[in-house]
Amino acid sequence: xxxxxxTLPDDILYMICTQLWHQHDFDTLYHGALAxxxxxxxxxTNLYRMHDVSPVTNRGSSDxxxxxxxRAKITNKARSNQEExxxxxxxxxxxxxxxxxxxxxxxxxxxxxxxxxxxDLEELLQDPKFKNRISTMFFDGELAAHRxxxxxxxxxLKFDPARTSNTLGDIITTSTPILEELSGKIENDALLRWIPxxxxxxxxxxxxxxxxxxxxxxxxxxCHQFKTLSFWAWNHDDADQKFADFLNEINPQTxxxxxxxxxxKIGAESFLALSCHRHSLKELKLGSIxxxxxxxxxxxxxxxxxxxxxxxxxxxxxxxxxxxxxDIFLEIVAWLTSCKKLRSVTVRNIRGGQDLMTPILLANxxxxxxxxxxxxAMADARDFHQALANQxxxxxxxxxxxxxxxxxxxxxxxxxxxxxxxxxxxxxxxxSDYFTDEVLGRLARSxxxxxxxxxxxxxxxxxxxxxxxxxxxxxRLDIAALSRFTANGILDFILNLGAGNKGLVLAIMMADVDCxxxxxxxxTIKETISAQVDGRFEFxxxxxxxxxxxxxxxx
Numbered sequence: 221x222x223x224x225x226x227t228l229p230d231d232i233l234y235m236i237c238t239q240l241w242h243q244h245d246f247d248t249l250y251h252g253a254l255a256x257x258x259x260x261x262x263x264x265t266n267l268y269r270m271h272d273v274s275p276v277t278n279r280g281s282s283d284x285x286x287x288x289x290x291r292a293k294i295t296n297k298a299r300s301n302q303e304e305x306x307x308x309x310x311x312x313x314x315x316x317x318x319x320x321x322x323x324x325x326x327x328x329x330x331x332x333x334x335x336x337x338x339x340d341l342e343e344l345l346q347d348p349k350f351k352n353r354i355s356t357m358f359f360d361g362e363l364a365a366h367r368x369x370x371x372x373x374x375x376x377l378k379f380d381p382a383r384t385s386n387t388l389g390d391i392i393t394t395s396t397p398i399l400e401e402l403s404g405k406i407e408n409d410a411l412l413r414w415i416p417x418x419x420x421x422x423x424x425x426x427x428x429x430x431x432x433x434x435x436x437x438x439x440x441x442x443c444h445q446f447k448t449l450s451f452w453a454w455n456h457d458d459a460d461q462k463f464a465d466f467l468n469e470i471n472p473q474t475x476x477x478x479x480x481x482x483x484x485k486i487g488a489e490s491f492l493a494l495s496c497h498r499h500s501l502k503e504l505k506l507g508s509i510x511x512x513x514x515x516x517x518x519x520x521x522x523x524x525x526x527x528x529x530x531x532x533x534x535x536x537x538x539x540x541x542x543x544x545x546x547d548i549f550l551e552i553v554a555w556l557t558s559c560k561k562l563r564s565v566t567v568r569n570i571r572g573g574q575d576l577m578t579p580i581l582l583a584n585x586x587x588x589x590x591x592x593x594x595x596x597a598m599a600d601a602r603d604f605h606q607a608l609a610n611q612x613x614x615x616x617x618x619x620x621x622x623x624x625x626x627x628x629x630x631x632x633x634x635x636x637x638x639x640x641x642x643x644x645x646x647x648x649x650x651x652s653d654y655f656t657d658e659v660l661g662r663l664a665r666s667x668x669x670x671x672x673x674x675x676x677x678x679x680x681x682x683x684x685x686x687x688x689x690x691x692x693x694x695x696r697l698d699i700a701a702l703s704r705f706t707a708n709g710i711l712d713f714i715l716n717l718g719a720g721n722k723g724l725v726l727a728i729m730m731a732d733v734d735c736x737x738x739x740x741x742x743x744t745i746k747e748t749i750s751a752q753v754d755g756r757f758e759f760x761x762x763x764x765x766x767x768x769x770x771x772x773x774x775x
Contacts, residue, residue: 236262260327268317268332307349311358314341318388321395322362330395338385338404339427345381366391386410393417400445406431416442423447429454429484433462436469446470447500450479454486464489472496479505483534487512491519498522502561505530511539514570518551526559532568540571553579560585569595574604581607592618598629598651605629609636620649630654638666644693647674654678655701661687670694676730677701682709689716698727702762705731707741710757714749724755730762 240248320329344350350358359367366387372378382405389406393399393414402418403425411431415421415438422445426432429451439446454463463486467475475497480486486506491513494501501523506513509531517531541549549572556562557579565580565588567573574596580586581604588611593604598621608614617640623630633651637643646667648655655677664670664687671693680703688697705728717724726749731737737745742759749755 238262264327264329265332268329304349304354307344307347308354308357310344310347311350311354314344314388315358315363318363318391321391324362328395330392331397333392333396334398335401336389336392336396336399336403338389338402338406340404341388342381342385342405345379345384363388383407389414401425408433408435411435412438415439419443421446424449424451426451428452429459429463429480429486430456432466436466439470444471447474448477449475450477450481450505451484452480453482454480454484457485459485460487460489464493467493468496473498473500476500477503479503479507479530480509481507483508483510485512488516488519491516494520495522499525502526503528505566507532508534514539514541515545515548518548518555521551521555521558524555524558525561527561528564529556529559529562530566530568531570531573532566533570534568542572542575549575552576556580557583557586562586563588564590566590566592567594568592574601578604578607581611584610587611587613589613590616592616594618594620597622597624598633599625599627602629602632605633605636607636608633609639612640613642614640615642616645617643618647618649619651620647621651623651623653630659634659634662637663641667642669643667644669645672646670647672648676649674649700650676652676652701655680657681657683660684664688664691668692672696674698675701677703679704682706682712685709685713685716689713692718692720694721695723696725696727698729700729703728703731704735706735707737707745710745711748714745714752714755717749717753717755719753721753721755724749724753725758726755727758729758729760731759733761733763736761 316325317329317333319325320327366384368380368383368387369377370380370383385404386407389404390410390413394417396418398420399418400420401423402414402421403423405427406414408431411426412434415435419442421439421443424432424446432451456462467490473496475494478494478501486509494504502525504520504523504526505528507530509517510533514533539545541552553576556576560583562580565577567577570576573593577591577593580588591611591614596604598605601621608617617637634655637646646663653676655675657680660675660677660680661684664684668691670691672695673691674696675698677699678701680699680701682705688694710726710728714726737759742757745759746757749757
């Protein structure tokens with residue numbers, strides 16, 4: 221007989237449904253909502269509070285119900301039909317949310333929503349499968365008037381997904397009193413209307429930073445829990461001044477996280493205004509900061525409570541401050557080394573990035589757990605590599621740099637890496653091109669806690685397997701080294717794996733063409749690793765790699 225859940229007290233039912241929410245158990249919550257009236261409310265409440273991670277949204281896999289083996293067998297037509305079904309479910313989910321705000325559904329689903337991602341809605345409206353039948357269903361009835369069209373070439377009307385998602389967002393936000401997170405390509409006038417409707421708002425993730433103009437006073441008045449902000453770009457000429465105004469207008473000492481993803485005209489005024497949040501700001505991520513912003517980083521001197529810092533320059537336009545503007549360089553170093561709570565630091569493609577990092581590594585009162593440095597040369601990094609040994613608290617380390625003219629740099633780097641006994645994740649790209657069997661063996665013996673390891677190298681052979689098999693927690697091993705492994709050597713390694721290696725992915729990506737594995741050998745290895753640790757084996761010859769793709773992936 222089925223369990224009579226409706227006879228349980230309401231508080232117990234809600235606790236059960238909340239636990240299912242934590243587990244992202246969509247199926248059980250869905251069927252619970254159908255089981256009876258008493259269970260419907262707590263089940264639906266938790267189901268719609270996590271609608272944004274539903275497997276039928278675009279972020280979920282469109283093949284969630286299909287195994288890898290079955291996917292290989294189905295025809296193109298069957299796959300197309302499956303994708304259309306998933307898009308239909310995706311559209312139904314969003315239509316139900318929107319119509320519930322209009323009072324056209326049995327339950328007020330929008331009252332339960334905590335996260336609203338309009339970018340996901342826009343992606344639905346842009347999806348090729350959304351056209352024709354699904355689009356007609358979606359915009360039927362009460363939603364027909366909310367389909368926005370704009371003039372295209374020769375004044376031909378064209379469907380506008382971005383503006384339509386804003387129009388539909390206008391409907392949804394009329395009844396989202398517990399909304400906490402809002403994301404998407406939100407227009408300025410729409411955001412100004414929505415803020416007073418969302419008193420629990422704590423996170424904004426915008427496409428265009430200009431949407432924030434005028435939003436500061438509204439957030440200060442209506443959203444006392446607001447603390448997290450990110451936007452893709454802000455390239456207006458007055459962006460620095462306007463963003464500084466925004467930072468000064470919201471409640472002081474409330475912003476805890478700021479992330480700017482791409483090139484923006486943000487600089488001195490904004491950085492100085494961040495001092496209004498110097499006590500609360502814990503996470504600062506500045507992408508594509510460029511030369512102007514680099515010259516102004518010292519204006520962040522008041523923000524010393526940071527635990528996470530990311531600096532990138534994807535345009536590679538930043539100047540070498542240590543040489544060209546040494547006084548500013550010293551001020552930036554003084555700021556960085558005064559951030560005693562730093563735990564995670566990422567520096568990508570900043571000229572002289574290793575020089576900025578070295579003083580942090582040498583600070584005995586800073587204990588990093590995560591470090592990433594990209595876009596540097598081993599020839600210029602001896603001090604940086606030596607300083608790594610001082611940060612024995614490191615658990616995650618990523619180094620991507622040029623190993624040309626390495627000299628004795630390899631020995632220095634390996635010496636320091638061997639001291640980082642708490643590492644669980646180590647990713648070395650290009651900088652490790654001259655690593656040999658002996659080096660990889662030493663690292664395996666020195667770093668017993670490794671769970672993930674990516675490395676390049678040269679002339680790597682079966683001699684490494686004995687030491688690597690001693691890594692009892694290893695779950696991912698990527699060997700992008702010119703290697704000369706044998707099937708027997710790989711099998712011996714696999715047979716020495718234990719329970720702690722469950723799910724191990726072994727990827728050999730640049731095998732010497734003279735050491736190819738036959739199809740039968742590869743099959744045997746795959747079957748053995750699956751049986752031994754439920755793992756997976758990937759294999760490529762050096763000649764099979766598309767060089768342009770490999771370089772792009774590394775970048």
